[in-house]
Amino acid sequence: MSAALFSTAPRPIARVAVDMSLPHLDRPFDYLVPEKLAEVAQPGVRVRVRFAGQLRDGFILELGEETDGLRSLAPLERVLSPEPVLKPEVARLLRAVADHYAGTFSDVMRLAVPPRHAATEKAEPPELPAPALDPLPGSPFDHYPTGPEFLAALGRGQSPRASWQVVPSHSDAGDWARGLAAAAHATLSSGRGALLIVPHARDLVRLRETCAEMFGEASFVTLSADDGPAARYRAYLAVSRGHVKLVLGTRAAAYAPVHDLGLVALWDDGDDLHSEPRAPYPHAREVLALRAQQAKCATLFAAYHRTCEIELLLERRWLHPLALDARVQRRLAPAVRLAGDSDWALERDPLAQAVRMPRQVFEVIRVGLAAGPVLVQVPRAGYLVVLVCAECREPVRCPHCHGPVRAGSARVSCDWCTRPVTGWRCPVCDHTRWRAPVIGAERTAEELGQAFPGTKVIQSQGDRVVDRIDDAPALVVATPGAEPEADTGYAAAVLLDAEILLTRADLRASEEAHRRWINAVGLVRGGAEGGTVIAVGPTDAVALQALVRGDPGGFASRELADRAAAQVAPAQKMATIEGPLPALAEITDELTNHDSGGLLPETERPRDLEVFGPVELPRPASADEPVGRLTLRTPLDQAGLLTTALSDAVSVRSAKKLPGALRVRVDPVAVS
Template sequence: MSDQTDPAEEALFEAPRASKPSRPRSRRPAPTRSVARVVVDTPLPHLDHPFDYRVPESLDQDAVPGCRVRVRFNGQLLDGFLLERADTSDFPGRLAYLHQVVSPEPVLTPEIAALARIVADHYAGTLSDVLRLAIPPRHARVEKETPHTPPPPPPLPEPDPDPGPWADYPTGPAFLTALRDQRAPRAVWTALPGPQWRDAIAAAAHTAAVAGRGVLIVVPTGRDVASLDAALTARLGPGHHVALTAELGPAERYRRWLSVLRGHVRVVVGTRAAMFAPVRDLGLVVLWDDGDDVHSDPHAPYPHARTVLSLRAHYSRSAVLIGSHTRTAESALLVESGWAHPIVADRALVRRRAPLVRAAGDDAELARDEAARTARLPSLALRVARQAARHGPVLFQVPRRGYLNALACARCRTPARCAACRGPLALRSAHAIPYCRWCGHIAGDWRCPSCEFPRLRATVVGARRTAEELGRAFPALPVRTSGRDEVLTEVPATPALVVATPGAEPTVPGGYAAAVLLDGWALLGRADLRAAEEALRRWCNAAALVRPAAEGGQVVVLADAALPAVQALIRWSPAAFAERELAERRELGFPPAVTMASVTGDPERVREFLAQLDLPEAAELLGPVPVGTDGTERALLRIRRAAARELSAALKAASAARSARREEKSVHVRVDPLDVL
């Protein structure tokens, strides 16, 4: 496994430059008190640097590096973190005193402080914004009740010399050997269909933990955390790991986070926010399903777990495992550059493990069923579902939740729009009155503006309506639904129909007998750079829950068989599809072949920001152009990856200049945005 950084990735992994003071300062000693350097909790970019304060004698013992403090700042009392203690200050004037040590607990470790600074600079954000994501809110009662030195957990069981699920991959045992030897291998893992990925991650974590290293695992959902929690307990035994999710509640989550900070446990599994968990002696970071957009934080500066964990592993010299049933273009770039090595199974084994995949839109099926191209449930899907339902549950994946999410005139097919705001009309149930999805206006007296016809037809069907249709088509079978409102974790292996939205598919002991992937056009037809990649990811995640073809497992995808994403699913070749996707994006100048940033806001403010922006010579400006319906505009900035740090620095400098002038209306700056179309 490679431990070297490719030159093309230097912009991502290069250490940031030290922040410059706002004005020249002469170094002079503080006459009687030591100095505390504090990062103040303020989102203003021009204040994104530490400030020096004197430490009074009464706080000298509690004011330890990493603790929470309160300071007077611009006439207000603000929270902050004490970064370090020093004997001298560069500030030429008189230093103010620390107002309060909120807690002497050193919650900000040097590693997380350095990582937060790197992440803030990479995303053109502020350190305080990143620390707000990294450090959970304090609970005083939890701090007092949690012991600093609990009884040690029982010893870890020795790992089985058999590589277990990693034996299915030619380079899998070598990856475990590198972990056992405390080396830092980096791998992009394309997992085989089936549930074995959980045990494979648990085995890798067990190997690293026995070698005396910490482990951090980040997965998309709470359901994935629960399943990995069970797998880790089976491998490590109780007391050796914790699970961190938002569902725990603030107090319990802070309790578990403290146990990690204090070194009680060294293996952590959690969702996106766990990427900053203060794991001691980190030796392995794992990211599962990196293509899921929930890994991108919706709060400034919008960090992505893949980038944060890659940066963290690089600077802590930890092993990296990025795994999924598919492969993203970003992961393909890591493999292509040599920064990571692929872990894939042999094609013969992939064919044995994968279900039989058929497209309802292929030529043979269209010749048999001429209506298959337009029918929502063509005869192939119905035949496969009826046959498979005799042997177990059948999964129907529906791209959209709800009932009827879009309507049109039943005569001329004109889209039905709200008379008040022009938003799309929808239905909540079979007996409901049409309503506007934007403003909620009831449209009981709707008539088509083109032909005056009063009746409506569905154009976008949701999961609940699909469940109704299937209940009529299969009256003898129970129909279960799993979606945003109610997510099923597991269903029994008895004949049934399961209707689920992507990501909410429940598991079945032994796997589904078949799966039908509905409305492929809704996924592939989106105006999104990642539309095809995302469609393949959702399809493969659902198909991975189906039994192998040798056991009768079948998958029917309702999409044109000639499309590359559909062919990649039929052949189960996601790695080849990712390589092709990366090559096409490089040719067109799209991420991840290049680095892009977006500047969004009021048209006048966006133009002012761009006029003040000192762009690097290699940067290219695209736009600005209108986005949405509220008059907002967006400009895109494109630059080669090797110069990405220069673009981030220029964006941050422009944001700092605007905040220093107290501009009332700001613009939103985002580096590596998910949406660029």
């Protein structure tokens, strides 16, 4: 028998992250590198391996030598591409994100690295000129006390971390896109790369236009799912190969392999589009914070508002404030007031706090239309969104299928069976008339069109979003997030039905309402140009009062203090688990029963873990058994123990092939 069979000489091996989401197999696996693949089998390349009898794709994380020559290792089947698209620093980030969210490396890897496009990979790369780095004549940071110092630190190659409280106005001080581009300019001048993340495709268009004007066309790339597979992969390759150092994009671009990364920046971290809807549900803000910590690069989180998560980072001094004094901000921003907020206003209009559109609203619209377009923000799309009995407020249901009934501009019909509803009679009080407690954007546009005949009315909502309008006088009725930008800003804005946003059954209702309002305020001309905003809602609401004061920082501080008193996120670490009730009971027992001799050692369980639930949820049509949600809470200093315990518990269930799929969310965006 040949002596080669018993050789103990080291053999080259590749540690491969196999593309599979089974939690108990969330680790690299060793494969022997055949001699014929030794040249192309490098860290970061895509490979195909045999795992459990099946061929699976994966990435080589690192190469090494096997010290135990007696082990039997399967060889790499093939190298799918010699292109190293998974850089070591990105792989470390993926691992950190997976651990932070109690997920798997494979799930995060799918979010970070776009699918291969072979034709694009083999094509000649396009010419990408270096960005023009001419001295800037000025920037929005010039209006802020510490703004020039921040840019100077970036230019010197330092790594400051700041929360930029942007003035909510359509002015130079409120030009967030130019501010992010100026921060990238200073970073690029120091020889480092920059990564700028925005929540929405419309924001990306604005940022791209600003960067093209500042740096020149084609001197940077954008990474967005809307670009299509070929364009996205082409841009990713340009970044991975080091051909560009400035990257703009939406949430998935947070993992872009920028060479010599010097700055990560994020606009509007409170927008729910920054939260990934696929497992393990990472948030772009947390991804960039983890990346900044690992890469020791500068950080800039910018927004008109301030979330509790940013306030917590400020209080811990991980971030430093870059903001104006509240009095200066009120002077630069448009004037904001509430309908019926004084005795004088109530004397003029006694029904100002009772009607949907009091006299002050029409006065603001009339004056605003004389100077330009006027924005009217309505929380709901549609016509008459909900119908109830005019006598007892019982919801109107379809007499045929008992589905919800809504009114359009032409008829009243059922949402489910689409049949027209006629001859309705309340089953509770026998009344025959109904009313609409909530009026949508379409009905609002119709009413305002009648109140201001001859005025152009533009609607922007749902799948009919208008991106931009000119400066001609017009009434723009839009839902939150669908407001078009005006070339020189709106002359005025009206925020209707504020109580609808405030009364949502969500922990973040007040914070989200304030964010949507202040984002609308940011589209209005500054106070020096006569910009004005009026909100219709409860005058004693804290979020509305903060909007009037122009103090998003104070509002965030108070909101965080309230959450700390209530022991909820982000003052406490929270996680939710959804799945079949029997599976939730097993997870609860594993996490809480210290005397059961479970698979999790007591030292690996959070000491102060609180478990709420499970609460039964509406059963999906595909579910064979009741489903529910479990909510977990622990102090922040035990956050690592909670995520580790969750990962281990889910891994044990996966290894045992126990029935019942579970959905784990750490730091859930919505907590109801």
